[in-house]
Amino acid sequence: MPQTIAFTKGHGTGNDFVIVPDEDGLLALADDQVAALCDRRFGIGADGILRVVRSRAIPEGADAAAAGAEWFMDYRNADGSPAEMCGNGIRVYLRYLLDSGLATLADTETILIGTRNGPLPMTHSDLGFEVDLGHFRIEPDEPLVRAKGLPVARPGLGVDVGNPHVVVALPSHDELEGLDLTYAPQLAPEPPRGANVEFVVPADPLVRDGVGMIRMRVFERGVGETLSCGTGVAAAALAVRHWAGAAAPDRWRVEVPGGVLGVRMVDGHVLLSGPATLVFSGEVALA
Template sequence: MRFSKMHGIGNDFVLIDARQAPLALAPDRIRALADRHTGIGCDQLLSVEAPRDPSCAFYYGIWNADGSPSGQCGNGVRCVAAWLHRAGALARDAPVRIESPSGPVGVRVLDPQRVTVDMGEPVFEPARIPFVVATAVEAHPLVLGDDAVQIGAVSMGNPHAVMVVEDLSAPALERWGPALTAHPHFPEGANAGFVQILGRGHLRLRVHERGSGWTQACGTGACAAMAVLRRRGQVDESVQVDLPGGCLQIEWAGPGHTLWMTGPAAFAFEGEWPSEVA
């Protein structure tokens, strides 16, 4: 099984060409492939497949390192677009719709390693995130062990919990990340984002992803953090988000508009996964 190893500012992927037939790997095989000691190593596995939606050029599947499926991946869709461009299937500067497990997204390849993506409009309705809460508010109180915290909840095609913090190196984050990801108020789990506000156009972010743990970057997490803060009026409509692996530019005018994410996509290496372990 041939694969491409790619990353978007350190959020790394194994990408498999499955345009001729849908990818079918059991969760234990995905976990073996994603293992950083005995496999290839990745945060997520991506497949490029024929579209289900006739309005889209391609479909891409997403699986977390633990073998569980995911609805969306912002850094991943940029890598998919860059891979398709290198394969000659997407032209530069031509807007194209491709289909994710959570629905279509618009992509445009700006250059061979930089892609902008229409991530859709952020979803704050608790039932659609999903997030179990009695009343929808902009800052939801939650209890994490002995700590009382406040979060913003939003879906960017996958569920996110966003918490504003003063210090991204605070030891409490090591507890709060896993606790938020598995919090019972998120029945499907959540990506836990911890955001530091540096200015109205500048954020710093760390994300603990469901199914993958702490990652170097999370594209949907950057979108979620910006959307939560934009809705509260704390940031402008164009924001740079610094993650451990690099920077993304997020633009959102507000309700009624779709959110755009722009950032790099890089190729690391090509390889072949032996059939006896695939």
């Protein structure tokens, strides 16, 4: 008999996830099982899996447990591969914890959530929830990026926010909308761990009332194009801020196909804020 598991479907600005409760770490999902759950025609359909597990229950959660994070977000891409972090996923994860009664978070409180990029603090925000993604790094190399719909290869800026990104600036909204991201962009050289690739267009004017404004589309490694990518939004804002120079603001609004997210830079950290929605729950037989 196939094993039947409970699940909840949720999304953050259209970046969607299958949430699987496994509090004591007893469920071992193979890559092909993750891919089957995420399949949009034959499964539930999602950009990835969020396994809800106590930090002490799995080896990857040891550091998080020691830091006081009761819960660990075991995030897997739609192809089954593990990822260091997911900025939209962690907000959906927290929404699930709160709505299911597994955790509480008062308006003025902070909660730690364990990830493969370490335990990350989260709070309420005006957009929903805000997560401190920690320190970021602007990479020295500028790989060339080729994508279907781009007339010529463009240089990209490497940005590490716990997972790797390459951000490409485009001159117009027409060029952004003309990209065909059903094909994976090609990077030369290819980063060792691969990378999410963000294509951005600055608003005109770039800064309004002290807030930077950009539009973005993203191709996520192990997934494809998604309606939103939280860490990609942070990387895109950091890249445009880097290009804009010393006078650039520390607060940004980033428009993605699935909505709008906020980014702040504080004391060398980058913080991401946005909504999180739970859609439905059910049971499913594992492949």
